[in-house]
Amino acid sequence: MLKKRIIPCLDIQNGRTVKGINFVGIRDAGDPIELAKKYANQGADELVFLDITATIEQRETLIELVERVAQQIDIPFTVGGGISSLKDVRKIIAAGADKVSINSSAVARPELISEIANEFGSQCVVLAIDTKHDEDWMVYVSGGRKSTNLSTVEWAQQGVQLGAGEILLTSMNNDGTKEGFALPIVQNVCDAVNVPVIASGGAGKKSDFHSLFRDTEATAGLAASIFHYNEIPIPELKQYLKTQNIPIR
DSSP states (O other): OOOBEEEEEEEEETTEEEEEETTEEEEEEEOHHHHHHHHHHHTOSOEEEEETTTTTTTOOOOHHHHHHHHHHOOSOEEEESSOOSHHHHHHHHHTTOSEEEESHHHHHOTHHHHHHHHHHOGGGEEEEEEEEESSSEEEEETTTTEEEEEEHHHHHHHHHHHTOOEEEEEETTTTTTOSOOOHHHHHHHHHHOSSOEEEESOOOSHHHHHHHHHHSOOSEEEESHHHHTTSSOHHHHHHHHHHTTOOBO
């Protein structure tokens, strides 16, 4: 059984780490470089950096900030936000990222997934899916601002067929609520693909991670505010999961 991963996420806006609820109500959460250092020192398994307004503002990811974060950490580093071409990916990998996360650009041009996988390998491509449940779980783009007619499970399958090596699944309904992960859709996606699935959105207490790893095949749990505001230190979370017999890195 794959050991489970704990992944803090830095949502970046104007060079600062921020956090919202259901993708709105954004507030400051600290300096990204200091947080990155802290998480690496605390034993985070990976770090995700998402430039959350790059796509909406139609600009490139903050390369200089990516470089500065990469210099401070020695754990796998995924960067997303505003990546729409191989040229963008080359810059981000050169700046120190190990993987890139693509979302809106992949929906707009699915072949981008294959292009990145062909040049850098599938392990470099994380397909980020923002999903929301109205009558069904559907894919949203542009930082959760625009709905699409794509079914979440079908899009995950298509993305993996095109070369994505990992799925980062964020439930917009659960995001920032601290009421637990969206377990049914997480497991539906796990059942549909043969690559690791990172669950995001809703972590509020240690037992939420236990439920995630006990009741779904997600290989990682991603969270932001509970780590940023020191509500649950990563070492404490990992120790708790070990007591629950969850195989943890």
